[in-house]
Amino acid sequence: xxxxxxxxxxxxxxxxxxxxxxxxxxxxxxxxxxxxxxxxxxxxxxxxxxxxxxxxxxxxxxxxxxxxxxxxxxxxxxxxxxxxxxxxxxxxxxxxxxxxxxxxxxxxxxxxxxxxxxxxxxxxxxxxxxxxxxxxxxxxxxxxxxxxxxxxxxxxxxxxxxxxxxxxxxxxxxxxxxxxxx
Amino acid sequence: xxxxxxxxxxxxxxxxxxxxxxxxxxxxxxxxxxxxxxxxxxxxxxxxxxxxxxxxxxxxxxxxxxxxxxxxxxxxxxxxxxxxxxxxxxxxxxxxxxxxxxxxxxxxxxxxxxxxxxxxxxxxxxxxxxxxxxxxxxxxxxxxxxxxxxxxxxxxxxxxxxxxxxxxxxxxxxxxxxxxxxxxxxxxxxxxxxxxxxxxxxxxxxxxxxxxxxxxxxxxxxxxxxxxxxxxxxxxxxxxxxxxxxxxxxxxxxxxxxxxxxxxxxxxxxxxxxxxxxxxxxxxxxxxxxxxxxxxxxxxxxxxxxxxxxxxxxxxxxxxxxxxxxxxxxxxxxxxxxxxxxxxxxxxxxxxxxxxxxxxxxxxxxxxxxxxxxxxxxxxxxxxxxxxxxxxxxxxxxxxxxxxxxxxxxxxxxxxxxxxxxxxxxxxxxxxxxxxxxxxxxxxxxxxxxxxxxxxxxxxxxxxxxxxxxxxxxxxxxxxxxxxxxxxxxxxxxxxxxxxxxxxxxxxxxxxxxxxxxxxxxxxxxxxxxxxxxxxxxxxxxxxxxxxxxxxxxxxxxxxxxxxxxxxxxxxxxxxxxxxxxxxxxxxxxxxxxxxxxxxxxxxxxxxxxxxxxxxxxxxxxxxxxxxxxxxxxxxxxxxxxxxxxxxxxxxxxxxxxxxxxxxxxxxxxxxxxxxxxxxxxxxxxxxxxxxxxxxxxxxxxxxxxxxxxx
Ligand code: SF4
Ligand code: SF4
Numbered sequence: 001x002x003x004x005x006x007x008x009x010x011x012x013x014x015x016x017x018x019x020x021x022x023x024x025x026x027x028x029x030x031x032x033x034x035x036x037x038x039x040x041x042x043x044x045x046x047x048x049x050x051x052x053x054x055x056x057x058x059x060x061x062x063x064x065x066x067x068x069x070x071x072x073x074x075x076x077x078x079x080x081x082x083x084x085x086x087x088x089x090x091x092x093x094x095x096x097x098x099x100x101x102x103x104x105x106x107x108x109x110x111x112x113x114x115x116x117x118x119x120x121x122x123x124x125x126x127x128x129x130x131x132x133x134x135x136x137x138x139x140x141x142x143x144x145x146x147x148x149x150x151x152x153x154x155x156x157x158x159x160x161x162x163x164x165x166x167x168x169x170x171x172x173x174x175x176x177x178x179x180x181x182x
Numbered sequence: 183x184x185x186x187x188x189x190x191x192x193x194x195x196x197x198x199x200x201x202x203x204x205x206x207x208x209x210x211x212x213x214x215x216x217x218x219x220x221x222x223x224x225x226x227x228x229x230x231x232x233x234x235x236x237x238x239x240x241x242x243x244x245x246x247x248x249x250x251x252x253x254x255x256x257x258x259x260x261x262x263x264x265x266x267x268x269x270x271x272x273x274x275x276x277x278x279x280x281x282x283x284x285x286x287x288x289x290x291x292x293x294x295x296x297x298x299x300x301x302x303x304x305x306x307x308x309x310x311x312x313x314x315x316x317x318x319x320x321x322x323x324x325x326x327x328x329x330x331x332x333x334x335x336x337x338x339x340x341x342x343x344x345x346x347x348x349x350x351x352x353x354x355x356x357x358x359x360x361x362x363x364x365x366x367x368x369x370x371x372x373x374x375x376x377x378x379x380x381x382x383x384x385x386x387x388x389x390x391x392x393x394x395x396x397x398x399x400x401x402x403x404x405x406x407x408x409x410x411x412x413x414x415x416x417x418x419x420x421x422x423x424x425x426x427x428x429x430x431x432x433x434x435x436x437x438x439x440x441x442x443x444x445x446x447x448x449x450x451x452x453x454x455x456x457x458x459x460x461x462x463x464x465x466x467x468x469x470x471x472x473x474x475x476x477x478x479x480x481x482x483x484x485x486x487x488x489x490x491x492x493x494x495x496x497x498x499x500x501x502x503x504x505x506x507x508x509x510x511x512x513x514x515x516x517x518x519x520x521x522x523x524x525x526x527x528x529x530x531x532x533x534x535x536x537x538x539x540x541x542x543x544x545x546x547x548x549x550x551x552x553x554x555x556x557x558x559x560x561x562x563x564x565x566x567x568x569x570x571x572x573x574x575x576x577x578x579x580x581x582x583x584x585x586x587x588x589x590x591x592x593x594x595x596x597x598x599x600x601x602x603x604x605x606x607x608x609x610x611x612x613x614x615x616x617x618x619x620x621x622x623x624x625x626x627x628x629x630x631x632x633x634x635x636x637x638x639x640x641x642x643x644x645x646x647x648x649x650x651x652x653x654x655x656x657x658x659x660x661x662x663x664x665x666x667x668x669x670x671x672x673x674x675x676x677x678x679x680x681x682x683x684x685x686x687x688x689x690x691x692x693x694x695x696x697x698x699x700x701x702x703x704x705x706x707x708x709x710x711x712x713x714x715x716x717x718x719x720x721x722x723x724x725x726x727x728x729x730x731x732x733x734x735x736x737x738x739x740x741x742x743x744x745x746x747x748x749x750x751x752x753x754x755x756x757x758x759x760x761x762x763x764x765x766x767x768x769x770x771x772x773x774x775x776x777x778x779x780x781x782x783x784x785x786x787x788x789x790x791x792x793x794x795x796x797x798x799x800x801x802x803x804x805x806x807x808x809x810x811x812x813x814x815x816x817x818x819x820x821x822x823x824x825x826x827x828x829x830x831x832x833x834x835x836x837x838x839x840x841x842x843x844x845x846x847x848x849x850x851x852x853x854x855x856x857x858x859x860x861x862x863x864x865x866x867x868x869x870x871x872x873x874x875x876x877x878x879x880x881x882x883x884x885x886x887x888x889x890x891x892x893x
Binding site for chain 1: 454455
């Protein structure tokens with residue numbers, strides 16, 4: 001299913017990576033942020049929403065990276081270049097991610113910044129949407145968000161253009177060690 | 183049709199930006215849609231959608247109750263009303279109570295249906311559209327031209343002019359740059375807005391959830407950033423079960439934009455926390471505005487199965503020429519005509535219903551399985567019932583309804599038309615058919631109609647008999663097609679009888695809403711065709727075949743006349759089109775064609791009624807290939823030729839460019855010969871080729887096959 005997901009997600013311009021350990025994934029995230037301008041003189045910010053990936057990780061050490069914040073507010077998210085969150089599920093047949101986004105912070109980091117980095121537990125990959133909907137109870141999951149590739153429009157002359165109101169890059173990182181979705 | 187309406191059509195077909203953009207899009211759409219549906223059984227899927235939406239339409243009250251109960255249990259406030267005015271008042275009241283100064287919106291047809299923006303703006307509230315296309319339209323002070331792509335009629339240069347004014351900076355027409363400008367310009371509006379208004383693609387009764395889909399991500403911001411969220415949902419968006427969301431989402435993005443899924447799907451069930459820790463103030467408005475009346479109408483309840491994908495617009499040969507503005511301000515295209523007739527008023531659909539040429543292309547792709555052309559015919563019927571027929575048409579039908587008089591006039595025309603005939607074509611037609619020659623040559627009325635010619639053919643006697651229903655065109659314009667048919671069936675061991683009392687199939691009357699006339703034609707024909715015991719009633723005109731096979735029955739049903747129904751059903755049983763019957767005879771080894779013929783290249787045009795109503799498309803192709811022709815398919819082989827009976831008379835400004843497109847596609851194959859199964863299409867295409875001067879021969883399949891029989 002991972003292969004199918006990867007093909008579909010890349011088909012809609014998402015970037016897909018896979019790591020066995022959290023440590024390797026974390027290294028990748030930090031390198032990515034720094035390579036893409038975090039903490040350079042431009043003062044680019046990254047906001048990281050609460051998630052189980054962060055359990056057992058020394059946040060204070062990470063805070064030393066200039067521009068990386070764990071306090072997600074509207075203002076910070078609106079200024080940030082990167083938003084990081086954990087998405088619980090991935091749908092193999094459409095290349096989509098899904099998350100219980102009831103907490104506003106989860107939505108802010110995935111909708112306001114121009115790059116969204118999504119951490120996904122590898123065994124959160126489901127075959128399709130019917131499977132997802134059978135696991136979700138709307139009364140508890142007040143805001144179920146599905147994301148398929150970056151924000152796009154074709155409203156001017158039908159030319160596909162990436163990044164209108166949402167992120168123009170979606171970076172998906174699967175992590176085996178994260179276990180399953182909830 | 184009003185002059186103003188006619189002018190809007192002329193403007194549209196002459197707008198090269200519009201027809202260029204729509205034309206290109208419609209071509210790409212067909213390919214991409216097919217790709218998006220790869221591996222999915224579309225018929226099975228739309229069967230399920232039609233069923234679940236049909237169920238919801240039949241239980242609107244129950245589902246509304248259930249939705250309200252469940253959404254309120256989660257903390258949302260649900261307001262239900264039949265009246266668009268109450269919707270506007272309710273939204274304004276909430277806005278005023280909460281001191282709202284600015285509103286941001288994500289795309290919602292329901293808000294356009296009730297003209298919400300203008301109302302709120304007049305009350306001093308600033309309203310910002312955030313969907314890029316809607317924003318462009320708002321800046322331009324226009325209305326959307328397409329349900330899914332509101333600004334498809336505008337060029338990047340026009341957009342760059344608009345944006346330049348908005349940001350006080352001279353912008354180029356670089357599209358990614360323009361999109362970035364829109365993002366930057368709208369961002370502060372999002373962050374400052376006091377209220378978000380959205381529509382709802384789906385409302386789930388079982389859970390009280392609403393589903394929102396966007397590609398741009400604006401609906402996520404509209405539902406997340408402001409502290410108040412109002413969702414305006416037409417009650418036709420209700421479905422019963424949460425699991426069925428997946429069924430609709432499997433079809434909607436594929437049909438709408440050929441995507442597997444839109445970039446963002448949000449399923450919202452009650453209020454969620456704001457970023458300051460308070461809870462969102464969430465209201466859901468379930469709006470009726472005549473939807474439950476529609477649900478109670480035995481014919482139109484079907485239209486509530488619509489999931490608003492707009493694929494019916496994307497495949498419509500008329501829409502791609504004229505675009506949305508001709509249709510009015512809110513809902514456009516075929517389904518838009520139906521929705522306008524209901525949500526606005528029947529009278530408003532008077533002009534636009536005439537745009538539909540009844541080709542059926544939309545019904546083929548509709549994920550809600552709606553018979554759009556049939557519903558448009560029903561609108562026509564009701565308009566005629568309300569307002570009567572125009573005098574000219576009344577006169578025509580008085581004639582058509584009197585077979586002897588009608589046929590007498592056609593015979594007279596063959597003589598009177600002579601001075602105007604050059605070769606095989608008429609440049610000007612006498613009598614009421616005068617307008618017919620606009621933009622294309624017409625066949626001369628034959629000196630001797632088929633009904634006279636058949637008497638001179640000596641047929642061998644066979645046990646098996648078929649009644650030939652010729653239809654007006656073969657009888658009076660193309661009798662040679664009838665002769666070919668007799669030759670073929672005789673060769674296959676069938677004797678052809680020609681019931682003299684057969685008359686017009688009633689299609690012209692029916693397609694103009696004159697159902698009473700059509701019913702009386704039907705009765706005459708049933709009497710004529712069932713008098714003698716025959717195995718088949720065969721026709722070489724698909725429009726006539728459809729009349730005999732389906733429409734007599736549905737005309738009686740629409741009028742509530744039951745007396746002739748059993749006879750009509752017997753007739754339908756026996757009715758068969760030429761290609762299907764010949765295919766049968768060939769398969770049974772009763773008919774053989776000359777072996778090893780090399781007849782060269784041919785291309786084939788699918789007639790709308792044959793392909794989409796009768797589902798016959800492979801049979802004539804196989805027969806022609808068996809006869810020795812080498813098939814070269816043309817582009818858009820099954821797109822309408824623009825004939826549509828009297829359509830080409832009423833709307834020559836649309837019919838002509840459709841014909842030109844067809845001619846180009848035929849020429850591009852390089853074949854010197856084009857075949858088709860319909861004398862109406864022959865008339866249109868042969869007439870077009872005659873004026874065009876191309877060296878291409880246009881024939882009915884029946885003639886080509888008759889030439890290649892063994893013996
Ligand atoms: S009528 Fe059918 S094709 Fe047209 S918008 Fe509705 S569901 Fe789509
Ligand atoms: S039947 Fe043909 S012309 Fe009429 S709405 Fe459908 S696609 Fe358009």
